[in-house]
Amino acid sequence: MLVKCPNCQSKARISSSSEITLTIRDLYCQCSDIKNCGATFVMSLAFKHxxxxxxxxxxxxxxxxxxxxxxxxxxxxxxxxxxxx
Ligand SMILES: [Zn+2]
Known part of the structure; x- marks a missing residue:
């Protein structure tokens, strides 16, 4: 799964995830452009339908x-x- 940094749109690495409910997970991500951005952030992965x-x-x-x-x-x-x- 490809996650992009919401700041610079670079590819981000999912470092870990945690189950919030059976259908929702939090993904802990780190921007791959460590030199210019280096943001870490949390994305949600959710079942839709x-x-x-x-x-x-x-x-x-x-x-x-x-x-x-x-x-x-x-x-x-x-x-x-x-x-x-
Ligand atoms: Zn970034």
Whole structure:
């Protein structure tokens, strides 16, 4: 992962990181241009959103929807009649 110095835009090195929550980390960084800048700083790395939900979530959603169907519709769906198969 490339981190740039917010002061001089030089490449920065991540020296360490610490977990803030399961989805947020603090990255401790040092600017590589030690001669002219030498800044050290903290960047945040955070989860934003899924592009595809995890398989377990998709299966749970499908199971919840199917379980709320009337018994006859559930039977049709599971037999493939619902999709014209
Ligand atoms: Zn810098």
């Amino acid at each position: 899924y592009l595809n939900p995890p398989a377990s979530t998709t299966q749970q959603l499908a199971a919840n929807l199917i379980n709320h169907l009337p018994k006859e519709q559930r039977k049709e769906l599971l037999q493939g009649d619902f999709f014209g198969n």
